[in-house]
Amino acid sequence: MYKVFFNHRTVFFGDDFSRAFTKHSGLFYKYNNFHELNELVGMFGALNQINNLYILHDDIVLLFEEFKACFRNIEAGGGVVFNEQGEFLMIYRNGIWDLPKGKLEKGEDFQMAALREVEEETGLHEIQLVQPLMSTYHTYKLKKKMVLKKTKWFEMRYRGSEAPLLQAEEGISDYRWVTPGETGFIRENTYASILDVLYIKELL
Secondary structure, three states: OOOEEEEEEEEEEEEOHHHHHHHOOOOOEEEEOOHHHHHHHHHHHHOOOOOEEEOOOHHHHHHHHHHHHHOOOEEEEEEEOOOOOOEEEEEEEEOEEEEEEOOOOOOOOHHHHHHHHHHHHHHOEEEEEEEEEEEEEEEEEEEEEEEEEEEEEEEEEEEOOOOOOOOHHHHEEEEEEEOOOOOHHHHHOOOOOHHHHHOOOOOO
């Protein structure tokens, strides 16, 4: 099932209406056409009191393509970087704990962008990509237009010993190598999409 984060609220996509209705609570919508879907997306974005929206259709891939057409789409790559001690790297960006990530540049694929952005934002250069982890989707407003960002995440390994040299112009002011499980401070101040990535690696 696809899901998209609107800050700490979530849109879910499924193909079984009765099952979703029985097991979950929120606003439910069975897809009819793009115009209706586009209006629904705008309404959900404006009504903060609705935490979960479930959009249902027999063809989830088609449904998600229609949903994506409601936004300006941006693609990004990012990484969960582990050191030799098994700790993972969190950065403090604009007052929120985050993972290093950034937008694809022209000619890049997700893997290339992820490695480049992690190196630029952390100043670490002995990083190896281990494996892909997952993709997350979240929305935000940019120049009065709604953006849907897809970020593809990778597990990475840092084998060096130097301290990170943070990219201050990106709002990054601090970092922490975190022992898996000692993540209370992250849970209190991060994005829902970041929690999803940490959860998939059983780091929380």
